[in-house]
Amino acid sequence: MNKTGDVTQDANFPPQYYPPYIYRGADDEISLLDLGKVLYRRGRVFLATLLACLILASVYILLKPSLYEFRSVIEVGVYSDSDGGVESIESFSSVLSRVNSSSIPAAIQRVSQEMQVPVSSLPGVTASITENSRMLVLTSSITNDAEHQTQASAVHQAVIDSLIASHLELIDTRLQELDILKRSLDLDLNEMKSRSLLETKLADLNVAKSRVLTDLERLSNNELRQIEVQRLQRNLSSAQRELQSMLEQETNLRERIGRQSEKEQLLLKQLTRAEADLDALRSSRQNVIDVGLTGSTQLSQSLLMIDSQINTALNSVRSLENSLYLGLPDENAEYRRSLVNLVSDIGIQESLVDEAQKALREFEISRDLSIQQVQAEADRLETEINLLEQSHESGLQRYQFQIASVDNKVHQISNSRAVIEPSVGQKAHSQSPGLILFLGGLLGLMLGTVTAFFAEFIARLRQSMHDEQSAIN
Structure with a gap:
């Protein structure tokens, strides 16, 4: 084994040598000339792809139904x-x-x-x-x-x-x-056309006119006027007496309500005394038990008497409590309800008194006004009788026009x-054959360019792998 620096090399595994990488600097940039060379070298692939797209577009045009x-x-x-x-x-x-x-x-x-x-x-x-x-x-x-x-x-x-x-x-x-x-x-x-309805209306108008004339005569009678004034005065006096009676009842009821607080204080005092008596009786009973009088008979009688007094006092306390906490509030509520109802009745009665006074004051004015109104009503009825004949003729014409209008509507209906x-x-609007061929050619150009560059890439990849294998061998 040889050792050089920090690297140890095994003799059985010789080092692999790779071709040195040559940095070309600005030559690595891709230019349009290089792209053109690639397309020229792979022109067959490019033209084959373009021709295939055009053929497919032509087939689509021929097979597509119109x-x-x-x-x-x-x-x-x-x-x-x-x-x-x-x-x-x-x-x-x-x-x-x-x-x-x-x-x-x-x-x-x-x-x-x-x-x-x-x-x-x-x-x-x-x-x-x-x-x-x-x-x-x-x-x-x-x-x-x-x-x-x-x-x-x-x-x-x-x-x-x-x-x-x-x-x-x-x-x-x-x-x-x-x-x-x-x-x-x-x-x-x-x-x-039968005029039966017209005659009926004319008869009703004449009856109404006679009634109005009768009312006019009655309103012009002074004796009847005096009778009506006396009647209104009697109504006013009766309403005033009833109102005075209600006001007196209200005063008495308010006095009763005012005395309820005194009654409540009295019941409180009685309750306090009853509770004190009850406590005293209970204390007496306890004293009797504590003293222990001689003779069981005498002790039992004393206790029975005291218990009877305690029960009486307890019933008195309960009765006072019921009167104070149950009876008195109910009584107060009843008084207040009665007062509310009475005040409402007083208001109603006061309105009745006001109405009676107003009726008495307005009677003379209303009598003259009524005479004028009745006279105007008599004149109106006379005018209505005259207009009824005219409206009858116009009504006949209107119905005839409406019937003609209905006939016209029937004739104008059409389904x-x-x-x-x-x-x-x-022929339905669709894409023209020229446009389809143009789109097919455009698609062929793009696919042909991509295919040519892909074929160039595969060729260069194979060449690089072949060179590396040759260097290794």
Whole structure:
């Protein structure tokens, strides 16, 4: 073994020699010229990749089927509104929502069952509303195939039939409503023509006019005026007496409530004395027990007598406590409730007194005002009698106009209809062959560049590994 410095080398394992690494400095930078050389050397790989991408793009263009737009247009029906204008049978948003959510799926399912084909193979349908018009457009994308056209036509026709049938139900409902309205107007017109209602109203107005004239005569009678004044004065006196009686009751009740505190103090004193007597009796009993009088009979009699007095005192204490803590609060609460009710009654009675005074003061004013009002009412009834004849004629004309308007609305109702039957339209918009070839060529350029550099990398890697193996050997 040889030892040189800190390195020990085994003779059985000779050292491996590697080619020295040569630092080239600025030559390690990659330039466009080097990239061009790589592409030139690997031109076959680059061109093969580019040609493969172009061939795939051409195959895609040849195999891709041409799509066409299958289109049908439906005009939503209308009817007259209450203002005399025209509005759609169903709102456009409702039509579009119902067609997309129920009509199209149901139509596809029905056509699938009728033609015995799976739902997935049938063309889809897209519904849209043309802006500023009443046109519902149904579109489908299909291939230039008679079978596909037949399927698309069946689906579109099923959607159209479903929409027209639903709108026909709405039209029938509208026609029934207009028919009911027209019959009602006819009945009213015939009733007005019979003049029976007019005669009844005229009779009612004449009766009311006679009643008003009677009231006017009664208000102008001075004897009746004196009787009414006396009656109002009696009502006022009675209300004042009742109010005075209530005020006296309030004063007595407030005095009772004021004496409750004195009663409470008296009960407290009695309770204190009763508790003191009870304590004294208990002390006496204890003294008797402690002294121990001669003779058990005498001791028992004393204790029985003292116990009887203690029970009496205890019952007295309990009775006073019940009166103080239960009876007295209940009594106070009852007094206060009575006072609240009495104050409320006093307020009501005071309002009655005020009303009686006000009625007495306003009687003369109201009498003159009533006379003026009754006279005005008599004049109004006379005017109403004159206007009733005029309004009867105008009513006849109005009903005739309304009946004509209903007939006009019936004639203006129109159901939805297919303006353009289901048919193949223009070719669907898609990417042009030139664009597809351009994208394929662009993809080929990128993949060819990457493939060329990858092939160069593999070649250099193999060369490096070969050089290292040669150096080792």
